[in-house]
Amino acid sequence: MTATMDIYVLIKQVPGTDNVKMDEETGTMIRTEHDNVINPLDENALEAAFQLREELAALTEGAMRARVVALSMGPRPAVNALREALAMGADAAALLSDRAFAGSDTIATAEALAAGIQHQAGVVPGEPLGGANKPCLVLCGERATDGETGQVGPMVAALLGIPVSTYVRRISLVDGGAAVEVERVVEEGFERVKLTLPAVVTVVKDINQPGFPTLAGKITAKNADIPVLGPDDIGVDRVRVGLGGSPTRVVKVFHPKFSRDTVLHTHDASGKAVDALVKFLDERGIGLK
Ligand SMILES: Cc1cc2nc3c(=O)[nH]c(=O)nc-3n(C[C@H](O)[C@H](O)[C@H](O)COP(=O)(O)OP(=O)(O)OC[C@H]3O[C@@H](n4cnc5c(N)ncnc54)[C@H](O)[C@@H]3O)c2cc1C
Incomplete structure:
Protein backbone atom coordinates (compact mmCIF):
# COMPACT_ATOMS: atom_id res chain seq x y z
CA MET A 1 0.00 0.00 0.00
CA THR A 2 1.28 3.50 -0.84
CA ALA A 3 1.91 5.61 2.26
CA THR A 4 0.43 9.10 2.22
CA MET A 5 1.39 12.50 3.53
CA ASP A 6 -1.37 15.02 4.14
CA ILE A 7 -0.69 18.60 3.15
CA TYR A 8 -3.37 20.95 4.50
CA VAL A 9 -3.64 24.33 2.85
CA LEU A 10 -5.60 26.96 4.76
CA ILE A 11 -7.66 29.03 2.37
CA LYS A 12 -9.30 32.27 3.36
CA GLN A 13 -11.85 33.94 1.12
CA VAL A 14 -11.22 37.70 1.08
CA PRO A 15 -12.69 40.71 -0.71
CA GLY A 16 -11.15 40.89 -4.19
CA THR A 17 -10.57 44.61 -3.99
CA ASP A 18 -8.18 46.90 -2.16
CA ASN A 19 -11.12 49.14 -1.43
CA VAL A 20 -12.45 47.24 1.62
CA LYS A 21 -15.46 49.02 3.11
CA MET A 22 -16.13 48.96 6.84
CA ASP A 23 -19.39 49.48 8.69
CA GLU A 24 -18.22 52.11 11.18
CA GLU A 25 -21.32 51.51 13.37
CA THR A 26 -20.79 47.79 13.94
CA GLY A 27 -17.02 47.61 13.33
CA THR A 28 -17.47 44.80 10.81
CA MET A 29 -16.45 44.48 7.19
CA ILE A 30 -19.11 45.05 4.53
CA ARG A 31 -18.94 41.87 2.47
CA THR A 32 -20.58 41.17 -0.86
CA GLU A 33 -20.55 37.74 -2.39
CA HIS A 34 -19.60 38.59 -5.97
CA ASP A 35 -16.18 40.15 -5.43
CA ASN A 36 -14.60 37.55 -3.14
CA VAL A 37 -11.41 35.71 -4.09
CA ILE A 38 -8.88 33.34 -2.54
CA ASN A 39 -6.45 35.30 -0.37
CA PRO A 40 -3.53 35.77 -2.84
CA LEU A 41 -0.86 34.30 -0.54
CA ASP A 42 -3.04 31.22 -0.02
CA GLU A 43 -2.71 30.61 -3.77
CA ASN A 44 1.07 30.61 -3.24
CA ALA A 45 0.58 28.12 -0.39
CA LEU A 46 -1.49 25.91 -2.71
CA GLU A 47 1.16 26.05 -5.43
CA ALA A 48 3.83 25.11 -2.86
CA ALA A 49 1.70 22.12 -1.83
CA PHE A 50 1.40 20.96 -5.46
CA GLN A 51 5.17 21.24 -5.95
CA LEU A 52 5.82 19.28 -2.72
CA ARG A 53 3.35 16.62 -3.89
CA GLU A 54 5.45 16.11 -7.01
CA GLU A 55 8.69 16.30 -5.04
CA LEU A 56 7.52 13.58 -2.64
CA ALA A 57 6.59 11.21 -5.45
CA ALA A 58 10.01 11.74 -7.06
CA LEU A 59 11.92 11.52 -3.76
CA THR A 60 10.32 8.23 -2.70
CA GLU A 61 10.05 6.86 -6.27
CA GLY A 62 6.30 6.61 -5.86
CA ALA A 63 6.40 4.83 -2.49
CA MET A 64 4.71 7.83 -0.88
CA ARG A 65 2.16 10.24 -2.26
CA ALA A 66 0.86 13.50 -0.89
CA ARG A 67 -2.80 14.43 -0.60
CA VAL A 68 -3.46 18.17 -0.76
CA VAL A 69 -6.49 19.17 1.30
CA ALA A 70 -7.86 22.74 1.14
CA LEU A 71 -9.55 23.86 4.34
CA SER A 72 -11.46 27.06 5.00
CA MET A 73 -13.55 28.56 7.76
CA GLY A 74 -16.11 31.09 6.65
CA PRO A 75 -19.67 31.69 5.51
CA ARG A 76 -21.24 29.31 2.95
CA PRO A 77 -20.07 31.27 -0.13
CA ALA A 78 -16.48 30.45 0.93
CA VAL A 79 -17.16 27.12 -0.77
CA ASN A 80 -16.39 28.96 -4.03
CA ALA A 81 -12.82 29.57 -2.87
CA LEU A 82 -12.51 25.85 -2.15
CA ARG A 83 -13.88 24.94 -5.61
CA GLU A 84 -11.24 27.23 -7.06
CA ALA A 85 -8.58 25.41 -4.99
CA LEU A 86 -9.85 22.06 -6.33
CA ALA A 87 -9.79 23.42 -9.88
CA MET A 88 -6.18 24.46 -9.34
CA GLY A 89 -5.28 20.90 -8.27
CA ALA A 90 -6.22 20.19 -4.63
CA ASP A 91 -7.26 16.57 -3.99
CA ALA A 92 -9.98 17.34 -1.44
CA ALA A 93 -11.57 20.26 0.39
CA ALA A 94 -13.67 20.92 3.46
CA LEU A 95 -15.51 24.01 4.67
CA LEU A 96 -15.99 24.85 8.34
CA SER A 97 -19.22 26.82 8.35
CA ASP A 98 -21.77 27.26 11.09
CA ARG A 99 -23.44 30.12 12.92
CA ALA A 100 -21.36 29.11 15.95
CA PHE A 101 -18.18 30.23 14.12
CA ALA A 102 -19.54 33.73 13.34
CA GLY A 103 -17.64 36.62 14.88
CA SER A 104 -14.50 34.55 15.46
CA ASP A 105 -11.33 36.55 16.07
CA THR A 106 -7.90 35.14 15.20
CA ILE A 107 -7.63 32.71 18.14
CA ALA A 108 -11.19 31.41 17.65
CA THR A 109 -10.48 31.04 13.90
CA ALA A 110 -7.31 29.11 14.72
CA GLU A 111 -9.21 26.89 17.19
CA ALA A 112 -11.69 25.94 14.46
CA LEU A 113 -8.98 25.38 11.84
CA ALA A 114 -6.79 23.30 14.18
CA ALA A 115 -9.78 21.11 15.05
CA GLY A 116 -10.68 20.91 11.35
CA ILE A 117 -7.17 19.69 10.50
CA GLN A 118 -7.34 17.04 13.24
CA HIS A 119 -10.75 15.96 11.99
CA GLN A 120 -9.53 15.64 8.39
CA ALA A 121 -6.43 13.76 9.57
CA GLY A 122 -8.62 11.34 11.54
CA VAL A 123 -6.96 12.32 14.80
CA VAL A 124 -8.97 12.38 18.02
CA PRO A 125 -9.01 15.93 19.53
CA GLY A 126 -6.15 16.26 22.00
CA GLU A 127 -4.13 13.47 20.36
CA PRO A 128 -0.90 14.44 18.54
CA LEU A 129 -1.07 15.06 14.81
CA GLY A 130 0.96 13.13 12.29
CA GLY A 131 3.41 10.48 13.41
CA ALA A 132 6.05 8.43 11.70
CA ASN A 133 3.55 6.63 9.48
CA LYS A 134 1.61 9.68 8.40
CA PRO A 135 3.66 12.85 8.19
CA CYS A 136 1.62 15.98 7.77
CA LEU A 137 2.29 19.58 6.79
CA VAL A 138 0.07 22.65 7.15
CA LEU A 139 0.66 25.51 4.69
CA CYS A 140 -0.92 28.93 4.82
CA GLY A 141 -0.37 32.46 3.67
CA GLU A 142 1.83 34.68 5.81
CA ARG A 143 -1.15 37.04 6.14
CA ALA A 144 -4.61 37.68 4.73
CA THR A 145 -5.28 40.85 2.77
CA ASP A 146 -8.32 41.81 4.87
CA GLY A 147 -7.63 40.99 8.55
CA GLU A 148 -3.87 41.15 7.97
CA THR A 149 -2.77 40.07 11.45
CA GLY A 150 -0.53 37.19 10.35
CA GLN A 151 -1.52 35.41 13.56
CA VAL A 152 -3.61 32.51 12.34
CA GLY A 153 -0.78 30.23 11.09
CA PRO A 154 1.35 30.47 14.27
CA MET A 155 -1.79 30.10 16.43
CA VAL A 156 -2.82 26.92 14.59
CA ALA A 157 0.68 25.54 15.20
CA ALA A 158 0.52 26.44 18.91
CA LEU A 159 -2.89 24.79 19.30
CA LEU A 160 -1.71 21.65 17.52
CA GLY A 161 1.53 21.67 19.57
CA ILE A 162 3.74 21.52 16.46
CA PRO A 163 6.59 23.71 15.16
CA VAL A 164 6.03 26.68 12.84
CA SER A 165 8.17 28.65 10.43
CA THR A 166 6.90 31.99 9.11
CA TYR A 167 7.77 34.22 6.09
CA VAL A 168 8.96 31.23 4.09
CA ARG A 169 10.20 31.89 0.54
CA ARG A 170 11.56 28.42 -0.25
CA ILE A 171 10.60 24.94 0.92
CA SER A 172 11.78 21.43 0.11
CA LEU A 173 11.39 17.95 1.54
CA VAL A 174 14.31 16.29 3.31
CA ASP A 175 14.89 13.07 5.27
CA GLY A 176 12.81 11.06 2.82
CA GLY A 177 9.78 13.30 3.39
CA ALA A 178 9.90 13.20 7.21
CA ALA A 179 11.01 16.86 7.42
CA VAL A 180 11.11 20.07 5.42
CA GLU A 181 13.92 22.55 4.98
CA VAL A 182 12.79 26.13 4.55
CA GLU A 183 14.27 29.54 3.90
CA ARG A 184 12.52 32.25 5.90
CA VAL A 185 12.92 35.91 5.12
CA VAL A 186 14.36 37.97 7.98
CA GLU A 187 15.33 41.64 8.10
CA GLU A 188 18.92 41.22 6.96
CA GLY A 189 18.63 38.23 4.65
CA PHE A 190 17.21 34.79 5.26
CA GLU A 191 17.40 31.90 7.73
CA ARG A 192 17.55 28.25 6.73
CA VAL A 193 15.53 26.08 9.12
CA LYS A 194 14.73 22.37 9.22
CA LEU A 195 11.38 21.30 10.67
CA THR A 196 10.47 17.73 11.44
CA LEU A 197 6.88 17.03 10.39
CA PRO A 198 4.17 17.66 11.42
CA ALA A 199 4.72 21.41 11.12
CA VAL A 200 3.08 24.64 9.98
CA VAL A 201 4.70 26.86 7.35
CA THR A 202 3.45 30.32 6.36
CA VAL A 203 4.57 31.51 2.93
CA VAL A 204 5.41 34.81 1.25
CA LYS A 205 4.76 35.87 -2.36
CA ASP A 206 8.32 35.14 -3.52
CA ILE A 207 7.95 31.40 -2.95
CA ASN A 208 6.43 30.73 -6.39
CA GLN A 209 4.10 31.84 -9.14
CA PRO A 210 0.67 30.22 -8.63
CA GLY A 211 -0.73 28.28 -11.57
CA PHE A 212 -4.16 28.67 -13.14
CA PRO A 213 -7.09 26.26 -12.90
CA THR A 214 -7.34 23.90 -15.86
CA LEU A 215 -10.59 23.20 -17.72
CA ALA A 216 -10.53 19.57 -16.50
CA GLY A 217 -9.87 20.86 -12.98
CA LYS A 218 -12.83 23.22 -13.21
CA ILE A 219 -15.15 20.40 -14.32
CA THR A 220 -13.97 18.13 -11.48
CA ALA A 221 -14.28 20.98 -8.98
CA LYS A 222 -17.81 21.84 -10.12
CA ASN A 223 -19.06 18.37 -9.24
CA ALA A 224 -16.87 17.75 -6.20
CA ASP A 225 -18.45 16.98 -2.87
CA ILE A 226 -17.21 19.51 -0.33
CA PRO A 227 -18.30 18.65 3.20
CA VAL A 228 -19.60 21.54 5.31
CA LEU A 229 -18.71 20.93 8.93
CA GLY A 230 -19.82 22.52 12.19
CA PRO A 231 -18.21 22.52 15.64
CA ASP A 232 -19.84 19.23 16.68
CA ASP A 233 -18.56 17.50 13.52
CA ILE A 234 -14.96 18.51 14.17
CA GLY A 235 -15.09 18.09 17.93
CA VAL A 236 -14.33 21.68 18.94
CA ASP A 237 -16.00 23.06 22.03
CA ARG A 238 -18.54 25.74 21.00
CA VAL A 239 -17.31 28.07 23.76
CA ARG A 240 -13.88 28.20 22.10
CA VAL A 241 -15.16 29.53 18.74
CA GLY A 242 -17.33 32.39 17.48
CA LEU A 243 -17.85 35.66 19.30
CA GLY A 244 -17.98 33.92 22.69
CA GLY A 245 -14.58 32.29 22.14
CA SER A 246 -13.01 35.57 20.96
CA PRO A 247 -11.11 37.61 23.54
CA THR A 248 -10.62 40.44 20.98
CA ARG A 249 -13.32 43.08 20.64
CA VAL A 250 -13.40 45.70 17.89
CA VAL A 251 -14.06 48.85 19.93
CA LYS A 252 -14.04 51.36 17.10
CA VAL A 253 -13.38 51.34 13.37
CA PHE A 254 -12.71 54.60 11.57
CA HIS A 255 -10.96 56.03 8.55
CA PRO A 256 -8.02 58.20 9.61
CA LYS A 257 -8.51 61.75 8.38
CA PHE A 258 -5.50 63.16 6.56
C1 LIG B 1 -13.64 40.76 17.43
C2 LIG B 1 -13.53 40.28 16.02
C3 LIG B 1 -14.67 39.87 15.38
C4 LIG B 1 -14.61 39.41 14.08
N1 LIG B 1 -15.75 39.02 13.47
C5 LIG B 1 -15.70 38.55 12.22
C6 LIG B 1 -16.89 38.12 11.57
O1 LIG B 1 -17.97 38.18 12.12
N2 LIG B 1 -16.80 37.63 10.31
C7 LIG B 1 -15.58 37.54 9.69
O2 LIG B 1 -15.55 37.06 8.55
N3 LIG B 1 -14.46 37.96 10.26
C8 LIG B 1 -14.48 38.46 11.51
N4 LIG B 1 -13.35 38.88 12.10
C9 LIG B 1 -12.09 38.79 11.37
C10 LIG B 1 -11.52 37.43 11.62
O3 LIG B 1 -11.25 37.22 12.95
C11 LIG B 1 -10.24 37.31 10.87
O4 LIG B 1 -10.54 37.54 9.53
C12 LIG B 1 -9.64 35.93 11.03
O5 LIG B 1 -9.40 35.67 12.38
C13 LIG B 1 -8.35 35.76 10.28
O6 LIG B 1 -7.45 36.75 10.71
P1 LIG B 1 -6.56 37.47 9.64
O7 LIG B 1 -7.40 37.91 8.51
O8 LIG B 1 -5.74 38.47 10.36
O9 LIG B 1 -5.67 36.27 9.11
P2 LIG B 1 -4.08 36.15 9.00
O10 LIG B 1 -3.54 35.62 10.27
O11 LIG B 1 -3.51 37.41 8.47
O12 LIG B 1 -4.05 35.02 7.89
C14 LIG B 1 -2.92 34.20 7.68
C15 LIG B 1 -3.34 32.95 6.94
O13 LIG B 1 -4.17 32.16 7.80
C16 LIG B 1 -5.12 31.45 7.01
N5 LIG B 1 -6.47 31.86 7.42
C17 LIG B 1 -6.85 32.96 8.08
N6 LIG B 1 -8.18 32.95 8.27
C18 LIG B 1 -8.65 31.81 7.72
C19 LIG B 1 -9.94 31.22 7.57
N7 LIG B 1 -11.04 31.81 8.04
N8 LIG B 1 -10.03 30.03 6.93
C20 LIG B 1 -8.92 29.42 6.44
N9 LIG B 1 -7.69 29.93 6.54
C21 LIG B 1 -7.55 31.10 7.17
C22 LIG B 1 -4.85 31.82 5.55
O14 LIG B 1 -3.97 30.87 5.01
C23 LIG B 1 -4.15 33.16 5.68
O15 LIG B 1 -3.31 33.44 4.58
C24 LIG B 1 -13.37 39.37 13.39
C25 LIG B 1 -12.22 39.79 14.04
C26 LIG B 1 -12.28 40.26 15.32
C27 LIG B 1 -11.04 40.74 15.99
Missing part, protein backbone atom coordinates in the same frame (compact mmCIF):
# COMPACT_ATOMS: atom_id res chain seq x y z
CA SER A 259 -4.95 66.85 6.06
CA ARG A 260 -2.06 68.56 4.31
CA ASP A 261 -0.96 72.17 4.64
CA THR A 262 1.66 73.41 2.24
CA VAL A 263 3.99 76.31 2.94
CA LEU A 264 6.32 77.27 0.11
CA HIS A 265 9.60 79.10 0.83
CA THR A 266 11.36 80.10 -2.36
CA HIS A 267 15.15 80.04 -2.17
CA ASP A 268 16.94 83.28 -2.88
CA ALA A 269 20.31 84.87 -2.10
CA SER A 270 19.09 86.24 1.24
CA GLY A 271 18.98 82.72 2.73
CA LYS A 272 15.61 83.48 4.34
CA ALA A 273 14.12 80.28 2.96
CA VAL A 274 16.73 78.16 4.75
CA ASP A 275 16.16 80.06 8.02
CA ALA A 276 12.44 79.53 7.71
CA LEU A 277 12.92 75.81 7.09
CA VAL A 278 15.24 75.40 10.10
CA LYS A 279 12.72 77.27 12.30
CA PHE A 280 9.89 75.10 10.97
CA LEU A 281 11.77 71.89 11.88
CA ASP A 282 12.85 73.25 15.28
CA GLU A 283 9.27 74.09 16.20
CA ARG A 284 8.35 70.45 15.60
CA GLY A 285 11.25 69.03 17.61
CA ILE A 286 12.98 67.63 14.52
CA GLY A 287 15.54 70.38 14.12
CA LEU A 288 19.25 70.04 13.64
CA LYS A 289 20.13 71.22 17.16
